[in-house]
């Protein structure tokens with residue numbers, strides 16, 4: 001399978017995919033990494049792995065529609081089977097999302113449907129939640145609202161800071177995201193009518 005990965009930052013989820021592909025745990029090839037930020041560390045990770053890199057800066061576009069049109073045409077040029085959002089910190093237009101229906105995954109650092117959007121770790125702490133975690137989901141036009149494929153939980157300890165909690169969650173993310181991508185590449189995972197299925201069973 002051909003995968004395009006979109007990033008904005010550190011790229012630890014990208015690295016987990018690169019590693020599992022190198023170890024042949026996932027039968028796939030990352031054909032491009034695209035970042036909206038030129039200084040994203042994930043671009044260095046892509047370079048190390050000899051993956052073609054593209055920076056498409058939102059600052060060069062005057063509207064979200066124009067940006068997403070460029071992003072779409074760059075991605076479409078690679079004809080990927082799957083688009084993986086890995087810390088890509090931009091809201092995508094419904095039009096863009098619809099171009100990749102059933103072919104785009106995201107990882108979100110909360111136990112969806114809790115805490116869509118930003119600052120999820122602090123919000124879990126403020127709510128005094130006993131558990132927190134991450135979710136991998138298919139992307140639909142509703143922000144962080146597509147069908148969930150897999151969740152991983154971590155306990156929230158008293159006096160834990162948001163950044164401590166974030167690193168615990170990110171450790172889980174590095175395990176779970178490659179697993180879901182593997183399922184997708186094995187054609188075991190699909191989205192139909194806004195529902196996710198694994199091995200034919202609704203998740």
Ligand code: GRF
Pocket residue numbers: 007008009010011012013014042086087088107108109134170173
């Ligand atoms: C992750 O916590 C992910 O859930 C969120 O952004 C972070 C990206 O981390 N969407 P990285 O760039 O993959 O290291």
